[in-house]
Amino acid sequence: xxxxxxxxxxxxxxxxxxxxxxxxxxxxxxxxxxxxxxxxxxxxxxxxxxxxxxxxxxxxxxxxxxxxxxxxxxxxxxxxxxxxxxxxxxxxxxxxxxxxxxxxxxxxxxxxxxxxxxxxxxxxxxxxxx
Amino acid sequence: xxxxxxxxxxxxxxxxxxxxxxxxxxxxxxxxxxxxxxxxxxxxxxxxxxxxxxxxxxxxxxxxxxxxxxxxxxxxxxxxxxxxxxxxxxxxxxxxxxxxxxxxxxxxxxxxxxxxxxxxxxxxxxxxxxxxxxxxxxxxxxxxxxxxxxxxxxxxxxxxxxxxxxxxxxxxxxxxxxxxxxxxxxxxxxxxxxxxxxxxxxxxxxxxxxxxxxxxxxxxxxxxxxxxxxxxxxxxxxxxxxxxxxxxxxxxxxxxxxxxxxxxxxxxxxxxx
Numbered sequence: 314x315x316x317x318x319x320x321x322x323x324x325x326x327x328x329x330x331x332x333x334x335x336x337x338x339x340x341x342x343x344x345x346x347x348x349x350x351x352x353x354x355x356x357x358x359x360x361x362x363x364x365x366x367x368x369x370x371x372x373x374x375x376x377x378x379x380x381x382x383x384x385x386x387x388x389x390x391x392x393x394x395x396x397x398x399x400x401x402x403x404x405x406x407x408x409x410x411x412x413x414x415x416x417x418x419x420x421x422x423x424x425x426x427x428x429x430x431x432x433x434x435x436x437x438x439x440x441x442x443x
Numbered sequence: 444x445x446x447x448x449x450x451x452x453x454x455x456x457x458x459x460x461x462x463x464x465x466x467x468x469x470x471x472x473x474x475x476x477x478x479x480x481x482x483x484x485x486x487x488x489x490x491x492x493x494x495x496x497x498x499x500x501x502x503x504x505x506x507x508x509x510x511x512x513x514x515x516x517x518x519x520x521x522x523x524x525x526x527x528x529x530x531x532x533x534x535x536x537x538x539x540x541x542x543x544x545x546x547x548x549x550x551x552x553x554x555x556x557x558x559x560x561x562x563x564x565x566x567x568x569x570x571x572x573x574x575x576x577x578x579x580x581x582x583x584x585x586x587x588x589x590x591x592x593x594x595x596x597x598x599x600x601x602x603x604x605x606x607x608x609x610x611x612x613x614x615x616x617x618x619x620x621x622x623x624x625x626x627x628x629x630x631x632x633x634x635x636x637x638x639x640x641x642x643x644x645x646x647x648x649x650x651x652x653x654x655x656x657x658x659x660x661x662x663x664x665x666x667x668x669x670x671x672x673x674x675x676x677x678x679x680x681x682x683x684x685x686x687x688x689x690x691x692x693x694x695x696x697x698x699x700x701x702x703x704x705x706x707x708x709x710x711x712x713x714x715x716x
Contacts, residue, residue, distance in 0.1 A: 320550035339654040344543035382546045407665040429675045
């Protein structure tokens, strides 16, 4: 019973995005954009001027909001805050690392697959750390 | 007196081996333990589930990559034909508005997990595209409700037999509802495109469809992520259980060896006395 963590159900949860301009614009065309009464959006456009602190703060904000169920983050942006992404353990919101235009998806960097990798071989994990 | 003490010792050892024999694992002709087949099946099932969900996860990611690539290409083409200033993040609507496409999150029990005490709930995501449930999930739910209806009590079945027009009547409102859903989708799509102007390039519309498809893949990936995490937890628990089992088997085997050797020694020594 102690291990049964209750899942927060929701009928209209949001998809948050931390990605480059084209990805965010495209996904907003699909209708996932949300702006609340306090003019807070569910997306952050990352460009050359965006700092790591901004990305960190936005990530923390999105992962603590109760109305967000999935956080999409470009993999190259996730690498900027890798320690934060890898230490995230909650089932909701689900963190998904997506490819961007200039950075294709690399399964070896995916946090979900990294967590499962050690089950198959301890040596491969050790060699990666070197 | 020494003989009495020795027989007492032998009796104590026999009692211990009898107790151990109750917990003993069967051995084959080579002295290797014969494993519990049911437990082996559960272990294999858990590992297969993990591998299947990982395979699905990677396949969906490949599909997402190609869909996103198509979307970016169409967006770039639209930007080329309409101009960079017309497709820009500065044009995004910052007025208060709710998302047209959202998610429904439900809790799903991990039924494949054999161990009730450690069974966890995992989230399941359903896409609500343009305000309604995704067509696929909607039809799946309809099928499930139909199956539940067929499996229900005999009185309901009798009603169905009596009223043959029921299924025909049921299909008509569905068609009407589907038309309404399609109209609603068209309106929402147009609203979404309207932030870039009234007349937009067909490439922008194509890009919108690509990104809609990408969202569907993303929701599927999120569900597979939940499956992977649940399955990996289960496999980890099995591994920990197997380690404990191996350690206890080894200690039992060592104890049995020691007892057999002691008995053999005593049998050799007894005739001397």
